[in-house]
Amino acid sequence: MAPGWPATLVDGDVRLRPLHRRDQNAWMLLRATNAAWLEPWDATSPVPQEGPRPSFSSFVRILAGQARAGTSLPFAVEYRGNLVGQLTVSSITYGSLRSASVGYWVSQHVAGRGIIPTAVALATDHCFTELGLHRIEINIRPENTPSLRVVRKLGLRDEGLRERFLHIGDEWCDHRTFAITTEEVPDGLLARWKASRSGV
Numbered sequence: 001m002a003p004g005w006p007a008t009l010v011d012g013d014v015r016l017r018p019l020h021r022r023d024q025n026a027w028m029l030l031r032a033t034n035a036a037w038l039e040p041w042d043a044t045s046p047v048p049q050e051g052p053r054p055s056f057s058s059f060v061r062i063l064a065g066q067a068r069a070g071t072s073l074p075f076a077v078e079y080r081g082n083l084v085g086q087l088t089v090s091s092i093t094y095g096s097l098r099s100a101s102v103g104y105w106v107s108q109h110v111a112g113r114g115i116i117p118t119a120v121a122l123a124t125d126h127c128f129t130e131l132g133l134h135r136i137e138i139n140i141r142p143e144n145t146p147s148l149r150v151v152r153k154l155g156l157r158d159e160g161l162r163e164r165f166l167h168i169g170d171e172w173c174d175h176r177t178f179a180i181t182t183e184e185v186p187d188g189l190l191a192r193w194k195a196s197r198s199g200v
Helices: 021-033 035-041 056-069 115-129 145-154 189-198
Strands: 009-011 014-018 073-079 082-093 099-106 135-140 157-168 171-181
Touching (some): 014 115, 099 115, 115 135, 115 145, 115 189, 145 189
Parallel strands (some): 099 135
Antiparallel strands (some): 009 014, 073 082, 082 099
């Protein structure tokens, strides 16, 4: 099994755990009810897909394979025991780079409660301590105000604009890159996030 996986990460009401096939009904319902909230930011393939979309079981199997290979950490996000979103650490690279990217989504009905900032902090600390990574980045469309709030709450560095970075819908879209390295959070990103919330 790859370093740092499987893993369950918890802070208060927020819990990250591996995504399972049994999450299908809850996951599908969340995605359906949040379609208008999420689809403007969902990455797509510029190559037309042939045949039916993969089943949820196939989706989970693919993610599990990536986790076993050590290239991805696909977490389900729970809040007070209920599935409310997903966070994936992807593009895990070792060698001289030791970096990864984090992507996430959360249901609109619980947005703004600090769930995703907490989840990102938990995952980042896990990557730094258990995987030995040095840098985490998050790429966000400049128009995605809710997601921009997440990185600003966590104090990630704005590294600038990446033009035509990801394909979304029918076009290549610009994204801003936000990042953090281990040196910036010697006590962990979660500790810094908690301190900022308490006004310390």
